[in-house]
Amino acid sequence: MGKKGVLLVNLGTPDSPEVPSVRKYLDQFLMDERVIDIPKFNRTLLVKGIIVPFRSPKTSKLYKEIWNENGSPLLHYSKIQAKLLQEKLGDDYHVELAMRYQSPSIESALANLKAGLVESIKVIPMFPQYASASSGSVMQLVMELVSKWQTVPPISFINSFHDNKQMIEVFAENARKHQPESYDHVLFSFHGLPERQLLKCDHTGSFCLKSSDCCETLSDTNKFCYSAQGHDTARLLAKELGISKENYTVCFQSRLGKEPWVQPYTTDVLKKLAAEGKKRLLVFSPAFVADCLETLYEITVEYHEEFKTLGGEHVQLVESLNDHPKFIEALEEMVKA
Ligand SMILES: C=CC1=C(C)c2cc3[nH]c(cc4nc(cc5[nH]c(cc1n2)c(C)c5CCC(=O)O)C(CCC(=O)O)=C4C)c(C)c3C=C
Numbered sequence: 135m136g137k138k139g140v141l142l143v144n145l146g147t148p149d150s151p152e153v154p155s156v157r158k159y160l161d162q163f164l165m166d167e168r169v170i171d172i173p174k175f176n177r178t179l180l181v182k183g184i185i186v187p188f189r190s191p192k193t194s195k196l197y198k199e200i201w202n203e204n205g206s207p208l209l210h211y212s213k214i215q216a217k218l219l220q221e222k223l224g225d226d227y228h229v230e231l232a233m234r235y236q237s238p239s240i241e242s243a244l245a246n247l248k249a250g251l252v253e254s255i256k257v258i259p260m261f262p263q264y265a266s267a268s269s270g271s272v273m274q275l276v277m278e279l280v281s282k283w284q285t286v287p288p289i290s291f292i293n294s295f296h297d298n299k300q301m302i303e304v305f306a307e308n309a310r311k312h313q314p315e316s317y318d319h320v321l322f323s324f325h326g327l328p329e330r331q332l333l334k335c336d337h338t339g340s341f342c343l344k345s346s347d348c349c350e351t352l353s354d355t356n357k358f359c360y361s362a363q364g365h366d367t368a369r370l371l372a373k374e375l376g377i378s379k380e381n382y383t384v385c386f387q388s389r390l391g392k393e394p395w396v397q398p399y400t401t402d403v404l405k406k407l408a409a410e411g412k413k414r415l416l417v418f419s420p421a422f423v424a425d426c427l428e429t430l431y432e433i434t435v436e437y438h439e440e441f442k443t444l445g446g447e448h449v450q451l452v453e454s455l456n457d458h459p460k461f462i463e464a465l466e467e468m469v470k471a
């Protein structure tokens with residue numbers, strides 16, 4: 135029997151922090167019709183004419199702040215996760231890592247699986263909460279590529295793992311290192327998403343954003359909603375750590391453009407908490423399985439500085455899942471499920 139193929143796919147990162155690489159990365163990322171979901175002509179004008187030329191130099195500076203001897207943290211941790219998973223699964227499995235944007239590409243990882251004569255492929259988009267712009271985009275590209283093969287192997291996808299028990303335990307364990315009870319408030323800061331993309335997930339058109347608490351419970355109507363899944367992750371984490379409802383806030387960071395994104399925005403929450411006299415914040419970023427630009431710069435540097443300017447004292451990031459053995463066990467279970 136052939137090996138069972140496993141494909142881990144994370145978002146992607148520039149090949150280097152220099153402006154030309156960042157330009158290439160942002161161009162590929164933001165020209166994805168699931169990321170900037172507007173007609174192609176308008177997307178091309180916006181992305182190639184405005185965002186990429188103006189944003190690349192600024193984003194390059196930020197990447198230079200987090201780049202280290204291992205390169206991009208996101209790629210570095212992703213490689214370790216794939217290696218540890220391969221070791222855990224053993225010789226009956228063939229694990230490949232890909233990035234949705236830049237390298238290693240999904241195309242090359244699939245070619246490696248094909249060359250390895252795998253008998254099946256399990257794809258894990260490495261995003262705990264489903265979003266069309268992340269998991270959906272990975273699934274679409276994998277399906278497009280594999281659909282062109284002469285022999286299409288049995289292929290399956292993990293859609294989301296927002297309530298994965300081991301994942302919750304790892305985040306909680308990482309938080310305990312910081313004595314959560316010594317903080318004035320806890321934030322669960324998720325990567326943002328345009329509201330338009332949330333609304334598109336509600337096929338009934340009757341539920342999403344129709345009330346201020348539409349994401350507070352998961353039901354058949356909103357089970358694929360990124361925000362509702364995020365609220366679920368936050369609830370489970372708060373329960374695991376015994377954090378009461380009034381002591382935490384779910385919020386969304388990294389907004390791009392002028393259109394409304396899912397709210398509340400993390401920056402607004404920082405202002406509100408500072409005005410209430412809160413001094414020390416513990417911040418989880420549970421939309422990511424590895425530390426990356428958004429955690430290591432946006433939270434650790436930008437939000438920390440911003441909160442201090444507002445009168446606060448400290449913003450402490452809870453380390454991501456990275457190379458934690460229990461997270462690798464979680465991946466193993468997903469593969470074997
Ligand atoms: C949870 C996963 C992610 C979703 C959903 C997502 C949506 C999304 N992102 C942008 C724009 C940018 N995101 C950027 C960085 C970035 N995004 C994710 C994950 C999700 N994005 C990660 C892991 C990272 C960091 C990658 C790394 O190398 O560390 C960036 C680049 C940085 C910058 O210029 O600010 C942009 C741009 C949009 C528009 C979007 C949904 C519509």
Ligand SMILES: [Fe+2]
Nearest residue numbers: 145325326388
């Ligand atoms: Fe993003």
Ligand SMILES: [Fe+2]
Nearest residue numbers: 342343348349
């Ligand atoms: Fe909702």
